[in-house]
Amino acid sequence: MNIRICPLKAIEKLSLFLEEMNTVPESHIGYCGETKEEIAHTLYHADISKTFVVAYDEEKLIGALGLDIDKESKSAEVWGPFIKNGRDYQLADRLWKKANALLTSEVNEFSFFVNIKNEFVQQFAIHKNAINKGNHLLLKAFRNDLGEVDLAQIESYDLAYKDSFMSLHEATFPNTYYSASEIIDRLSDHNQLLVINDKEGRIKGYVYVEANPEHKEGSIEYIAVAADYQKQGIGTLLIRAALSYFFSFKKIEEISLCVAKENDKANRLYKAAGFKEIHELIYYQAKE
Numbered sequence: 001m002n003i004r005i006c007p008l009k010a011i012e013k014l015s016l017f018l019e020e021m022n023t024v025p026e027s028h029i030g031y032c033g034e035t036k037e038e039i040a041h042t043l044y045h046a047d048i049s050k051t052f053v054v055a056y057d058e059e060k061l062i063g064a065l066g067l068d069i070d071k072e073s074k075s076a077e078v079w080g081p082f083i084k085n086g087r088d089y090q091l092a093d094r095l096w097k098k099a100n101a102l103l104t105s106e107v108n109e110f111s112f113f114v115n116i117k118n119e120f121v122q123q124f125a126i127h128k129n130a131i132n133k134g135n136h137l138l139l140k141a142f143r144n145d146l147g148e149v150d151l152a153q154i155e156s157y158d159l160a161y162k163d164s165f166m167s168l169h170e171a172t173f174p175n176t177y178y179s180a181s182e183i184i185d186r187l188s189d190h191n192q193l194l195v196i197n198d199k200e201g202r203i204k205g206y207v208y209v210e211a212n213p214e215h216k217e218g219s220i221e222y223i224a225v226a227a228d229y230q231k232q233g234i235g236t237l238l239i240r241a242a243l244s245y246f247f248s249f250k251k252i253e254e255i256s257l258c259v260a261k262e263n264d265k266a267n268r269l270y271k272a273a274g275f276k277e278i279h280e281l282i283y284y285q286a287k288e
Contacts, residue, residue, distance in 0.1 A: 003062070003091065005098050008043070008052035015040040017061045021082040029121065030113030030138055030258070030281040032079050038216070045215065048079065053098040055091055063088070065095040067103065067110075075109040080121070087120050089127070096128070112284040113258075122282060130286035135261040139275040141243050142254045146274055149244040153237065157184070157193035157206075164203040165195065172224040183208050183222070194241050196234055204229040207238040213249040220257060239273035 008014060015036040021027045022034050033039040043049045048068040055063030065080035081092035100107075112125040116135070157165065166180035178186070187193055190211045196204045205225035211218040220242050225234045246252050259266045261280065271277070 003055055003057050005053055005055045005063075005094055007102065008049055008054055008064075008066075011040055011043045011049065012036075013061060014052065014054060014064060015043065017064060018079075018082060021084075025115050025117040025279070027082060027086070027120070028115035028118055028279065029079055029082070030115065030136075030279065031077065031256075041215065050104075051076075051099050051102045052079070053095050053102065055095060063091050063095055065092070065099050067099050067107070069103070069105060069107060071105050073109070074106050075111065076103075076107045077111045077113070078125075081124060083120070089124065092120075092124050108288045110286040110288075112286075113281045114284060116280045116282055122284070125284040125286065128286045130284035133283045133285050136258045136281045136283055137261050137267060137277050138256065138258050138279040138281055139267075139270050140254050140256050140278050141273070141275045143247045143252070145276075146240070146243050146247060149240045150237070151241055151244065153196045154241045155195050155197065157187065157195055160201055161195055161197065161203050164197075164201065165193070165206060168203055168206065168224055168226055169222065173222060176222075178208075178221065186210075192245055194238060194245065196238065198229075202226075205234040205238055207242045209242045209245060211246055211249055211252065213251045216251045216253065218246040218249075218252055218255055220255075235269050236272045239270065239275075243274060 018032060018039045019034065019036040022029060022032050033042060048066050051069065052064065052066035054061060062084040064082045068077040068079060081095050083092055112121065112130060114121045114125065169180040169183070183193060193206060193208050195206045198204050203226065207220060208222040209218060209220050220239065223235060223238055243255060246255050257270065258281065259270060
């Protein structure tokens with residue numbers, strides 16, 4: 001066996017390989033994608049293609065590993081290692097070293113989102129001194145499953161709701177990545193703040209979403225319901241309104257999100273709104 005490891009060149013070939021590997025729970029990695037079209041789209045349009053390395057036995061692709069870098073946080077999400085024969089730790093380690101050698105920016109933290117049935121990568125992560133940070137559920141909502149959504153109570157954000165929105169956001173998320181004013185500044189054709197009001201200028205609840213039709217995806221960044229209006233179905237309605245907004249873009253067919261398994265409240269809410277549990281993932285974190 002003459003194995004050679006090299007940087008990624010043939011994206012379509014790698015996409016087919018990753019589709020084959022990632023549709024099997026025993027080799028599945030979260031967020032990598034499960035169709036060759038989705039994977040290829042990411043590889044063509046994201047920087048992760050620059051840090052992907054592949055292993056060939058003659059002309060046969062037998063392994064791959066990529067690092068999805070976030071320069072701001074100096075962190076990387078690990079795609080793989082994907083190994084055709086399943087348990088070649090030596091080859092996995094060679095891929096790891098080669099991918100790290102391609103890094104052009106500092107990375108201090110590596111994250112692995114590994115299917116609970118993927119024992120090989122779990123052991124690989126542990127070998128890299130990664131710590132188990134808990135289990136997550138990968139949930140998906142599909143366009144064809146949504147059905148009709150009652151949008152009668154849903155409004156887009158208006159300046160009249162500024163004080164009420166800022167108060168609710170800051171009380172619910174006191175130390176978060178986007179402040180209330182930053183969310184307002186980010187509003188655009190693709191970034192929407194949807195609210196339900198009490199007819200007196202106060203917000204019962206809101207959901208802030210960001211759509212990316214070009215990449216066929218969208219994210220629910222924040223959802224909050226005021227204390228006086230909880231357990232009235234407002235959260236479920238807001239999420240369904242968010243899905244209705246996402247699916248107004250023809251290119252978006254499904255929405256994925258990840259929730260801590262122990263967060264029963266959030267899981268019940270998303271499932272009530274139409275999300276389905278697809279995979280259970282274990283989140284491992286390794287620090288340099």
